[in-house]
Amino acid sequence: MVTPRTTPPKAQKTPKRPGRQGLSGFLRSSNGKKAVMAVSGAVLVLFLIGHMVGNLKIFLGEGTFNSYAEWLRTVGEPALPARTMLTLTEIVLALAVIAHMWSAVSLARRAAKARPVKYAARRKSQANGYVVHTMRYGGVIIVLFVVWHLLDLTFGAVNPKGYDATPYDRVVAGFDPSRWWVTAFYVVALVMVGLHLRHGLWSAFQTLGLANGRARHLLNVGAAVLSTLLVLGFLAVPLAVMIGAVK
Amino acid sequence: MNYTVGEPIRDTKAPEGPIEDRWDKRRFSAKLVNPANKRKLNIIVVGTGLAGGSAAATLGELGYKVKSFCYQDSPRRAHSIAAQGGINAAKNYRGDGDSIHRLFYDTVKGGDFRARESNVYRLAQVSVNIIDQAVAQGVPFAREYGGLLDTRSFGGAQVSRTFYARGQTGQQLLLGAYQALERQIAAGTVEMHTRHEMLDLVISDGRARGVIVRDLVTGEIETHLADAVVLATGGYGNVFFLSTNAKGCNTTAIWRAHRRGAYFGNPCYTQIHPTCIPVSGDHQSKLTLMSESLRNDGRVWVPLRKGDDRAPGDIPEHERDYYLERIYPAFGNLVPRDIASRAAKNVCDEGRGVGPGGLGVYLDFADAIGRLGRDAVEKKYGNLFEMYERITGEDPYVRPMRIYPAVHYTMGGLWVDYDLQSTIPGLFVIGEANFSDHGANRLGASALMQGLADGYFVLPTTIGDYLANGPFGEVEQEAVDEALGQVTGKIGRLLSTSGNRTADSYHRELGKIMWEYCGMERTEESLRKALERIPELREEFWNNVKVPGEEEGLNQALERAGRVADFFDLAELMCLDALHRTESCGGHFRAESQTEDGEALRDDENFAYVAAWEHSPEGTPVLHKEELDYEYVHMTQRSYK
Amino acid sequence: MNLTLKVWRQNGPADSGRMVTYQVEDVSPDMSFLEMLDVLNERLILEGDDPVAFDHDCREGICGMCGMVINGVAHGEQRATTTCQLHMRHFKDGDTVTIEPWRAAPFPVVKDLVVDRGAFDRIIQAGGFISVPAGSAPDAHSIPVKKENADDAFDAATCIGCGACVAACPNGSASLFTAAKITHLGLLPQGQPERDSRVVAMVEQMDLEGFGGCTNTGECTAVCPKGISLDVISQMNRDYLKAAN
Numbered sequence A: 001m002v003t004p005r006t007t008p009p010k011a012q013k014t015p016k017r018p019g020r021q022g023l024s025g026f027l028r029s030s031n032g033k034k035a036v037m038a039v040s041g042a043v044l045v046l047f048l049i050g051h052m053v054g055n056l057k058i059f060l061g062e063g064t065f066n067s068y069a070e071w072l073r074t075v076g077e078p079a080l081p082a083r084t085m086l087t088l089t090e091i092v093l094a095l096a097v098i099a100h101m102w103s104a105v106s107l108a109r110r111a112a113k114a115r116p117v118k119y120a121a122r123r124k125s126q127a128n129g130y131v132v133h134t135m136r137y138g139g140v141i142i143v144l145f146v147v148w149h150l151l152d153l154t155f156g157a158v159n160p161k162g163y164d165a166t167p168y169d170r171v172v173a174g175f176d177p178s179r180w181w182v183t184a185f186y187v188v189a190l191v192m193v194g195l196h197l198r199h200g201l202w203s204a205f206q207t208l209g210l211a212n213g214r215a216r217h218l219l220n221v222g223a224a225v226l227s228t229l230l231v232l233g234f235l236a237v238p239l240a241v242m243i244g245a246v247k
Numbered sequence B: 001m002n003y004t005v006g007e008p009i010r011d012t013k014a015p016e017g018p019i020e021d022r023w024d025k026r027r028f029s030a031k032l033v034n035p036a037n038k039r040k041l042n043i044i045v046v047g048t049g050l051a052g053g054s055a056a057a058t059l060g061e062l063g064y065k066v067k068s069f070c071y072q073d074s075p076r077r078a079h080s081i082a083a084q085g086g087i088n089a090a091k092n093y094r095g096d097g098d099s100i101h102r103l104f105y106d107t108v109k110g111g112d113f114r115a116r117e118s119n120v121y122r123l124a125q126v127s128v129n130i131i132d133q134a135v136a137q138g139v140p141f142a143r144e145y146g147g148l149l150d151t152r153s154f155g156g157a158q159v160s161r162t163f164y165a166r167g168q169t170g171q172q173l174l175l176g177a178y179q180a181l182e183r184q185i186a187a188g189t190v191e192m193h194t195r196h197e198m199l200d201l202v203i204s205d206g207r208a209r210g211v212i213v214r215d216l217v218t219g220e221i222e223t224h225l226a227d228a229v230v231l232a233t234g235g236y237g238n239v240f241f242l243s244t245n246a247k248g249c250n251t252t253a254i255w256r257a258h259r260r261g262a263y264f265g266n267p268c269y270t271q272i273h274p275t276c277i278p279v280s281g282d283h284q285s286k287l288t289l290m291s292e293s294l295r296n297d298g299r300v301w302v303p304l305r306k307g308d309d310r311a312p313g314d315i316p317e318h319e320r321d322y323y324l325e326r327i328y329p330a331f332g333n334l335v336p337r338d339i340a341s342r343a344a345k346n347v348c349d350e351g352r353g354v355g356p357g358g359l360g361v362y363l364d365f366a367d368a369i370g371r372l373g374r375d376a377v378e379k380k381y382g383n384l385f386e387m388y389e390r391i392t393g394e395d396p397y398v399r400p401m402r403i404y405p406a407v408h409y410t411m412g413g414l415w416v417d418y419d420l421q422s423t424i425p426g427l428f429v430i431g432e433a434n435f436s437d438h439g440a441n442r443l444g445a446s447a448l449m450q451g452l453a454d455g456y457f458v459l460p461t462t463i464g465d466y467l468a469n470g471p472f473g474e475v476e477q478e479a480v481d482e483a484l485g486q487v488t489g490k491i492g493r494l495l496s497t498s499g500n501r502t503a504d505s506y507h508r509e510l511g512k513i514m515w516e517y518c519g520m521e522r523t524e525e526s527l528r529k530a531l532e533r534i535p536e537l538r539e540e541f542w543n544n545v546k547v548p549g550e551e552e553g554l555n556q557a558l559e560r561a562g563r564v565a566d567f568f569d570l571a572e573l574m575c576l577d578a579l580h581r582t583e584s585c586g587g588h589f590r591a592e593s594q595t596e597d598g599e600a601l602r603d604d605e606n607f608a609y610v611a612a613w614e615h616s617p618e619g620t621p622v623l624h625k626e627e628l629d630y631e632y633v634h635m636t637q638r639s640y641k
Numbered sequence C: 001m002n003l004t005l006k007v008w009r010q011n012g013p014a015d016s017g018r019m020v021t022y023q024v025e026d027v028s029p030d031m032s033f034l035e036m037l038d039v040l041n042e043r044l045i046l047e048g049d050d051p052v053a054f055d056h057d058c059r060e061g062i063c064g065m066c067g068m069v070i071n072g073v074a075h076g077e078q079r080a081t082t083t084c085q086l087h088m089r090h091f092k093d094g095d096t097v098t099i100e101p102w103r104a105a106p107f108p109v110v111k112d113l114v115v116d117r118g119a120f121d122r123i124i125q126a127g128g129f130i131s132v133p134a135g136s137a138p139d140a141h142s143i144p145v146k147k148e149n150a151d152d153a154f155d156a157a158t159c160i161g162c163g164a165c166v167a168a169c170p171n172g173s174a175s176l177f178t179a180a181k182i183t184h185l186g187l188l189p190q191g192q193p194e195r196d197s198r199v200v201a202m203v204e205q206m207d208l209e210g211f212g213g214c215t216n217t218g219e220c221t222a223v224c225p226k227g228i229s230l231d232v233i234s235q236m237n238r239d240y241l242k243a244a245n
């Protein structure tokens, strides 16, 4: 076999010190991006917890649920104009989603560049199993879900009852057994959310440097419990509508 | 092979006077280099182990322009990384009666009175600073609950002066030196060349002025010039093929320097380590050391009866022979390495060895587990036990370990004076590559100490005395061309031979000869046999070796073949040295020279000298003797009974 | 036993490389994985073929030189084991074994299974040290260190720089390696003065070399032959957040 002449791999340049600093340096560093992801993720989780609790009010009856939705819009009145809190929440949420997606995308691109060649042998996860590898496409599914979800229950665009109905009616109509495929989509999406949080919940602590030794073990267990509770809590509503417990 | 006796040599650099003051005196008398001049002075350091890594970093800190070389892909991988046990220092933190003088005394005695007093004293003095330096660098030595450093007693020492970082002391110390080196690389004072192998030395106007190296990735042959050259290329135990050294350890750098005029000191002094994992078959590529610290709690035994092949657990207590405890009641399982090794060989020669081929003895932890509990034993030795299990597939918690001696360290090396300068002006040699401080036998945990003493403290001072007269001007082009010619000629010859045996197979065979005839026990007859076989085999090698591939590019087979070629020449000199030294001393055991009870018997009358061998192009080495005087330690027969 | 090996062969960084299949016979269970490859190479040399290039040196699991991805797992499936310490008794007669180099852009292939890990050295250069010129150190006992801290620092310091963490990480991240050094030095009193600048500089260098960011998948620690824990990454993250703000 002939060995052609090989050239030595090029050495990377060592940067001039002191290093990149300030916010832009932070946001460009992989660690900074991760911190953004963790903080935005945490905001989204808090929202989800609140959202789930709110959703469960549906079991307290139509009135409670609708007035809760109303309250969301009027809280702070008259000191604050209508919808202030809700709009604020929406802005924070939107920012969190943008920040979260931005860091997810830029980290994914960085990762793709760092690992251009795949292994020929099928990689077996040696660690936390498959869950952690669903984060990226799982996130995409969640986004698609949220878009649908907003069109469905917030704007009513794809809801049989439309925008003018009460929230309660939209929910009941949306999950009508005849629209089983909607419910199925919700279930799939919720499972993805569950998986995302199964990893994301403790991962955020790790990213912020708050997971250590035994704490990591507890966080891991906590993440499993909380993500399961969230999924079950969310699922309760569409399933209840499906079987006719809420109508 | 014959030799002639040349002029005796003397180390002219060691100051006279009280031994405690000599190093201070030398430091004071050494010329200083003006800081502005340092930037103009180039130093090449070959090797990045404890010796070379610490030297290159320190020289860079001092302001010299340094080029550093190693054959691995990173300086952090030098073989020093593998040292397990620990590092000695006369800190006397325990207040157990240790002192600089006692470390000095133990080292001279342990070396069987074949080391220089001045050097050893300096080593003991500097040992104290090494620990300070390492701790300041962040080396995570073992500590006690009070937050202070822990120490243990090691390899035959009766005081507790060995500092350690679990079973990875060499790794932690090397990483300390490596980090210091990387810091200098970042600062621009040291230029690092990894995956570069030194293949020859350039001498111009009588001074060492550069090296010829091969870039192992591109195959390019490069010349690097400087005002001084430091070799820190480690030991040559791999001449035996099987040893505890890393696969890449070689003699090429120092052997090439020897061929260019540097004397080789005491080549035959090799240390055989008693606690290694025995060979398991013909495929074996290297031997693994089990730290000596295991002997603190393990008991060594063999069956009383020859050919007893019962499982160890089935052999009742009264049919076991705890031979070290029996023969050496005072030191028991903790006798020095050479003694423990030979005792193991003796019982195996009697046919009482255990395991495949009868080449092994038991190292039994049953008592320790009974006394301290499994947890305590696991805490102390867990990683070693795991390593043993991984390699042998046997669980040492339930079945005693099998161990056997293996080649471990070479006390011999290039001859250097008190300044660590070889007989070639401007060529300095440090660490295991020189012959200096251990005499005929090295104490456990002293090699790390020596490498770091040389690199951090001694060489940076003494090299200044030489460089104060520099820079040394242009290097003669003919000298460079000649060296380049040698290197390319050798490579060309290896590649064009196209025979039908691999270099490894020759290396294996050479190693067998060396182990058999110049190993733990040497006789005139065996050495003569070796001196007959080696040239024959070398001849065959040069006519029948097969090295695939080309000069360009990464060619690991070529690297290996080049190293084997030099091992042949060195092996011959080792046997000659062993043959001429008809006494036994330390690691060199001549069967003809033993006491009634089988201990090494020195002949101080005739052999209290360092054998420094000069290469002669005609092929007859010239022996120069450096007489050894003992003013402070009285020469006695070593006894560990 | 007899094995089928599928080995990645690549003549140099410019070559595109391919998998080549070899049969090896009479493999002894006592052999190490590298010894098995030695046997293959001896045969290839005699047959006039180019032997498989792979890095190795100490062959006792400490120098960090060896490393290959065996059946999709860095250093093979045996936990806490370097390739050189992996023994053939963990394979079965008739097995097919796939052998590939570390895959990561910052670790370009030099030849076959040999990659260039110089990026690790440059990360250390960026700040993986304590600045203390030889001879300037105070007495070692002048600063006691809590045993726990010393032990934890030691655990982090045992990293051998093999690069398996990078090879296993789906993001090609060098976080475990980098964080191990940051944690080692950051836990000791001696390491405090440079603690903030160290973490910022080392993280920056890690990014510049082209390693990916960590998304806490934990593959690295699972293959790490020294069992370096994810704690170090958490520590690095915390130090970074503190230092960068």
Ligand SMILES: Cc1cc2nc3c(=O)[nH]c(=O)nc-3n(C[C@H](O)[C@H](O)[C@H](O)COP(=O)(O)OP(=O)(O)OC[C@H]3O[C@@H](n4cnc5c(N)ncnc54)[C@H](O)[C@@H]3O)c2cc1C
Pocket (backbone or CB within 6 Å): B046, B047, B048, B049, B050, B051, B052, B053, B069, B070, B071, B072, B075, B077, B078, B079, B080, B081, B082, B083, B084, B085, B086, B087, B169, B170, B196, B197, B198, B199, B232, B233, B234, B235, B244, B245, B246, B249, B250, B252, B253, B289, B408, B409, B430, B431, B432, B433, B444, B445, B446, B447, B448, B449, B451
């Ligand atoms: C398994 C083992 C355990 C040990 N345990 C202990 C212990 O507990 N305590 C103790 O005190 N001692 C111990 N020793 C001995 C000690 O580790 C060594 O003697 C010491 O580390 C040698 O250091 P060094 O710097 O001289 O050389 P090395 O660390 O061997 O470094 C040699 C350097 O030279 C380079 N090199 C070699 N040849 C060339 C060439 N031709 N071209 C370019 N570069 C080259 C290499 O790349 C390397 O960087 C042990 C040794 C072994 C083998």
Ligand code: HEM
Pocket (backbone or CB within 6 Å): A034, A037, A038, A039, A040, A041, A042, A044, A045, A048, A097, A100, A101, A104, A132, A135, A136, A138, A139, A140, A142, A143, A196, A197, A199, A200, A201, A203, A204, A205, A207, A208, C215, C216, C217
């Ligand atoms: C918009 C769509 C989303 C995408 C593309 C996305 C993607 C990601 C990715 C790639 C990660 C890092 C993966 C990892 O650590 O392995 C991540 C982490 C995380 N995500 Fe999302 N996600 C999305 C939506 C959400 C939502 C809706 C929530 C909360 C309800 C959420 C909560 C989290 C949390 C808490 C983390 C952990 C942060 C960390 O690892 O530091 N994500 N997400």
Ligand code: HEM
Pocket (backbone or CB within 6 Å): A048, A051, A055, A069, A072, A086, A089, A090, A093, A142, A146, A149, A150, A153, A154, A167, A171, A186, A190, A193, A234, A235, A237, A238
């Ligand atoms: C199956 C369970 C769910 C039900 C029944 C449900 C129900 C609703 C309803 C009724 C609204 C409209 C509230 C209003 O306009 O007052 C709403 C809004 C919203 N939901 Fe859900 N939801 C579910 C799951 C989710 C999940 C899993 C997510 C995110 C991943 C999500 C994200 C949102 C968002 C972002 C809004 C808009 C909030 C706003 O406008 O401020 N929902 N949901």
Ligand code: SF4
Pocket (backbone or CB within 6 Å): C158, C159, C160, C161, C162, C163, C164, C165, C166, C176, C177, C180, C220, C223, C224, C225, C226, C227, C228
């Ligand atoms: S962290 Fe582990 S896997 Fe990574 S380089 Fe260090 S030892 Fe190797």
Ligand code: F3S
Pocket (backbone or CB within 6 Å): C165, C168, C169, C170, C171, C172, C173, C174, C175, C176, C213, C214, C215, C216, C217, C218, C219, C220, C221, C230, C233
């Ligand atoms: S595998 Fe990679 S994603 Fe992080 S936890 Fe390890 S560096």
Ligand code: FES
Pocket (backbone or CB within 6 Å): C055, C056, C057, C058, C059, C060, C061, C062, C063, C064, C065, C066, C067, C082, C083, C084, C085
């Ligand atoms: S060869 Fe040194 S770690 Fe494997």
